[in-house]
Amino acid sequence: MSLATIFEKYPNRQYIMFGGKGGLGKTTFSAATAYYLAKKGKRVLVFSVDPQASLSDIFERDIFGKGNIEIIPNLYACEVDADKRIRDYQEEIRQKIISMYGMEKIPEEIESYIRASSAEPAMEESAIFDAVVDIVVKGDFDYYIYDLVPLGHALYYLSMASIYDAWLEKITGLREQMREYDRAIATMQREDVSEEDEIYKELMYIKNRIGASSKIMTDTEKTAFFFVLTPEEMIIADTEKAAGLFAKYDVPLAGYVVNRVISRGLLDEKIPEYLRNRIEMQAHALDVINEKFGSLVLARVPEFDSEIKGLDTIKKLAEVMFEETLS
């Protein structure tokens, strides 16, 4: 099957992810796929949570932290500024505390906690996680293309969802129990039962946010996860391992896309010895890929002689990826 037929056959798979080791072509493929789908008349949002601002690079536009920016008709790109999101959010929390308790100033203890929270690495990751939930739950695009940072990140998303799902279940249980005690104590002391539990409401909110994301990531009907790899033995081995891990989290694997395949036609030309060797090595690796992944290999994308940057090159790449001439 080809990449184009996958999109035709499964029009409901509107959440598209390219995963793979660093630098193999995830951003490139995300951009090219977004371009292709937009040219087909779909409303597409490609978004990145990578602070390296890679979509800005490939589209040659500064879109970092600016929201959804129209690149061509139907194609929107977005780069989340995680630091800014954290800062705004901390400020929101401060304001909430101040207005809740009618305080003039945040107590030192609380302030230092708020400040310290942004120094944690998990803060950035969980803020990004939440930003992505924000983007996808709005539902105003036909396609959402996640430009993921290397695999670890995707795994963080998935593991976070499944670990915290179970954890939140327990903690909301504890909270409910606490409410029971509150009620019992109030009755014994002949007091009114206290108001609604705001914390319980927050916990349910968090639970829904995390749940929404994990539901999308593991929904075979709606999600397609593609692995990007290159014809190299090491990469093949890593990809297999990662695919195994992802399978554990029930990620719907749609197929593999092989990148940077050097044309065998070059063998007939005068080329340096190292390139000749590389082509031979790739030929062997491609055999291994066929053996291991077979019909799940959806496209073999050639090595371009320049970096993939700017709409003209993206278009060329989309045309070879999807085997179709685009207007």
Next chain:
Amino acid sequence: MAKKKNEKKKKSGGIVGFLRDFTYGMATHGMARHALKTRSSMEHLFILITMGDMLGIPILPPYYSLRLLPHVVPQITTWKRRMLREKDFVESMY
């Protein structure tokens, strides 16, 4: 809205106020005392697992635990003092 919340807080007086009122008033009521004690240890457990990162034990993703922070501001101070005291106590045994 903010004002209303404020009043709410004053009325219930947090777990500390609750405990104090209780100790003065209903100290003889064994069942209520037991319930209160259990309720209070649950409170500590709850704060520990939601705000644990204050002590360097990250449990909830920090982005989300920050969401709970406004609701536990009154408890945090007493709670942290108690945790530190217990920590000192444990450390002093070695």
